[in-house]
Amino acid sequence: MMSLCKNLVMGLLFLSTLSLLHSHLFTHAASTAPPVTRPRIIFMTGLGLDHDYDDDDYQDNPNTPPEVPSSIKTPHLHREPCQYNPCLENQEPCAHLSAQTGCLCPGLSGADAPPHAPRIQALLPVMEGDDRGKVEVQWCAPSSVVSRYRVVVEGSHGEVQEFGDTLRRGLVGSLEVGTKVCVEALNNAGQSDPSEFSCKRYDRPESSDRKVFVWVIGGGVALFLIVIIIVGVILWKHKMCQKGKRDSADGLGNPSYSTEGTL
Structure with missing residues (x-):
């Protein structure tokens, strides 16, 4: 009995010592561990x-x-289209305008692709000067990279004229009414295909002398009709007045006489 009690006391002392040792080791480990980041x-x-x-x-x-930070915020840009007209010649390239002012240029197809077809504005005959009798062809540039333009006249047997990339007009010889004229754009990748707006048939406009003559004839005819109408109205009124006078004369007879004799 005494031996059992002695063994129980020794076991409790061993467990207490082990518990104190474990607590000391855990505290030391916690104090030496690196801080949590x-x-x-x-x-x-x-x-x-x-x-x-x-x-x-x-x-x-x-x-x-x-x-x-405000130093890295994206700014709000309000960019306007460049003041570039594709129908005016000898203009500063739109890319230069964009670099100078920050404006926006229209999209262009690259130099590695054939250009789009230009648009013909007019076929105008030259009425005076050394080039009188010739026809001026006017066109607008396409949205493409262009190195030169070519004007092709129907029935010219393969003869064409070429113009620089900054030009928008060129002279061809005299044309008959109905002749088809086409403008092509070219670059190193090829040439544009003809389209309904890159070709136009020549229709000689009326001269100013002929227009004046037509206006004079029309004005004379209108004046003649107005004179006829005025004369007709005057004659009709005169006739109505004469008729009114006759009717009043027939209605006022002599009251002293009658068809049955004297009073």
């Missing part, structure tokens, strides 16, 4: 720049997103 949050801005924010700042106000 939170992961860093990295936000990507619209310009591709990184900016670091501490997790503590974000946890202080989780409902408000971190503020992006």
Whole structure:
């Protein structure tokens, strides 16, 4: 009995000693362990720049997103189309205008692709000067890279005329009414295909002398009709007045006489 009690006391002492030793070791390990660090949050801005924010700042106000510094905010650009007219010749290239003012140029097909077809504006005969009798061809540039233009006249047996890329007009010989004229755009990749707006048939406009003659004839005819109408109205009124006078004369007889004799 005494031996059993002695063994029980020794076991309790051993367990107490082991518990104290384990507690001491855990406290020492906790005091020597490195501090726990939170992961860093990295936000990507619209310009591709990184900016670091501490997790503590974000946890202080989780409902408000971190503020992006004003130095890296994307500016709002309001860009206007360039003042470039494809129908005017010898203009400064639109790319130069865009580089100078920041304006927007229309989209262009590259130099590695055949250009689009230009658009013919007019076929006008030259009425005076050394080039009198010739026809001036006017066109507008396409939305493509162009190195030169070519004017093809129907029935010219393969003879064509070429003009520089900055020009928008050119002279051809005299044309008969109905002759088809086409303008082609060319670059190193090829040439444009003919289209309904890059070709036009020549229709000689009326001269100013002929227009004046037509106006004179029309005015004379109109004046003649007006004179006839006025004369007709005058004659009709005169006839009505004569008729009224005769009717009044027939109605006023002598009251002293009658068809049955004297009074």
